[in-house]
Amino acid sequence: MAEVHQDTNSAGSDFDLTQFYQIFFEEAGENLDLMEQMLLNLNLETADDEELNGIFRCAHSVKGGAATFGFSDVAELTHQMESLLDRLRRHELQPNSSMVDVLLESADASRSLLARHQAGAEGAGPPTTDLVSRIRSLASGEIPAPKAAVVQVVAPVSVPVTPSAGTVPEQPKALTAVVSADGVRHLEIRISQLDREDQVVALMELFRDIPGLGDIKARPWTAGTPREFEVHTTSSNEDLLDLFAFHVSREQVVIQQVAEEAAQDHALSSSQTGTPLGFGFFDGAPGAPDLLAPAAAAPAAATVASVVSKAALPKTAGAANAATSQPEAATIRVAINKVDQLINLVGELVITQAMLAQNSRALDPALYQQLLTGLTDLDRNTRDLQESVMSIRMIPMSIVFSRFPRMLRDLAGKLGKKVNFVTLGEATELDKGLVEKITDPLTHLVRNSCDHGIEMPADRIKAGKPETGTITLSAAHQGGSIVIEVRDDGKGMSREKILSKAREKGLDVSDAMTDAEVWQLIFAPGFSTAEVVTDVSGRGVGMDVVKRNITSLNGTVEIDSSEGYGMKVSVRLPLTLAIMDGMSIGVGNEVYILPLSSVVESFQVKSDAVSTVGQGAQLVKVRDEYMPVIELEKVFQVSRFDSEKVSDIMVVIEAEGSRVVLLVDELLGQQQVVVKNLESNYRKVPNVSGATILGDGKVALILDTAALVRRSRH
């Protein structure tokens, strides 16, 4: 018994399936991502049933949804993937890397096809015929496929069901058909509301006009009842219905297998052979409708009537939501701008709260006890609220990490290296904005590790290392920061080579520099040229860009390396950009905020500790180290207090690997500040990275420490 299934445009006329498209797109995307991940983790020699089944299920789900929602190109491609994966999970084929390659490419192609559908693109997408034929040839393998016919299940056009039906006009709507051994079926067709004799004649003429369609005989008829016909045909019910549709509507037609034949079908009940509709019941199975009982015959007929009227839908749509249990109700999707607005409002609330707290300090606790207690509660609740709201924007690092296995696989394959990729702390959460901005620098670092860190397999063996190199990417929270590390067990960096290269480049270096200082040299602009990449142990391609990106996020980069043993790059980032720990300092009547992460220390100096060198530049000697002094009143052109009142407080800040000293009047305290973007609210101001509103309602500028450090170099 052969069954031919073709892609059906399943969208029922009364149902708008588009409302499920979005869910399907998201779900398909997740399935393809998961499949990719599992394919990348698949060990070809030891692949177990669970892994193979999991991968199969992903393709299977995408195919099922794509076919249901009418995305036939995706259904076709994923069907081929599914067929190959089916043979793999049945252990009829041994997985190999070309299979993984073609499956990964097919997943990419499916993604882009889906993206086209999602964008509502018209016309055909990128061709997948090459992928389809590659998968087919892999799926057929060395062993002849016993179920080769099944591979054809999803076909873009309908195929005549039997040779004799070849003259039936091809229907645009594909169909499911079941053909019995001799191919001829004896049917009873009832058509309701068929009173006009000319329509009856027209229907019967179809059988005369189309050779091979079969024969039709009208049964005696009384007005007011459905017309009944007996038909012998090899064509499927769908074909018949499509033909009849020229004269009567499909809803009027009921096709039913004549009972004598149904009774002969022992293994599977009549619905299987009697209808091409792709369903059936098992004889005598619990709950099965008794198809052979005369009373049940009529309701069991294969009606194609649309059961749900259009009018009934809107009324019951509400009930659908109420009655449906929601397994995925644990999460909701919210537009990011709503979250940002919430964060903004909480920021304002924090400021207001700080203002109230500051103004209430002058109040007499004895007189205003209740008010002050209320303010204390407000303080606590505001902080809790702020934390909760910030956590909404937090997303796990796995979002970034998950892109690397594929990238490394491709890169290692291209370079002929063997690399094992390990990730730790994928669940560590970070602000969404930071996650997006850290992705590129991290990609760079991971690429560098593979490209320049890990040696060729032969070299590794020579060096007494395992043939396969390891790159570890880890994330962890440390205090208010997140620390992301990229570690490899490759060849590491050579101190001598970096120093000699730096001298060539005219950088100011000495042999007395600590290792950490030497490693920092590779972040110098211009250190990254192609020759350096090969001469030194590779690092350098755009490392200055990496560093700059991370610094702009208020983050820091540190390098640790040991020649021959590998290298570690640690990136430390604040958890969010919206709120920052700051130190407020006073210069004259102005208040500025320094990011606490860049403050090293502060101290008071005697005026003789400051010496002036050429062109008026000032230096201060701190523990035998000279550091440039920046007078903020000159930078921002504010007037300071009288010189007698000047307290000569100095704050050491560090950015981009250098330290400078700021001369300030007052240290006002440390506090969390809500960062407001100055550029979007006003314009870009040199040496300032943003602004905030203080508890007393005044605006304070947040200093751009990196810019100040750069300023001191000129």
Place this chain on the structure above:
Amino acid sequence: MPLILAVDDSPSMRKMVSFTLTGAGYQVVEAVDGVDAFEKALTQSFDLILTDQNMPRLDGLGLTRKLREHPQFKTVPILMLTTESSDLMKQAGRAAGATGWLVKPFDPARLIEVIKKVVK
């Protein structure tokens, strides 16, 4: 109002099935896989269990077998939704104790048509 348990690991299929059925006047409880379905089946009296075949943890055949072993589900109709329309699959379904099968993809009208046959 007849109560139907719809089991599918795919959220979009679940939504589609449940929307279709509630629109046709059935009450629907959704389950995400066989294990979830079995737990939910025990809590209410269902008129029909509609299950996908390929699911994590416990597939449709496994769920059917498990349900039939339990005295509470000796007679409840169980329909398998499957893309595998091979006879092998049908025989496996029959052996597991399923009432019938419906080949995916199907359109909503056909789903209701089939369900009307088993849920009175």
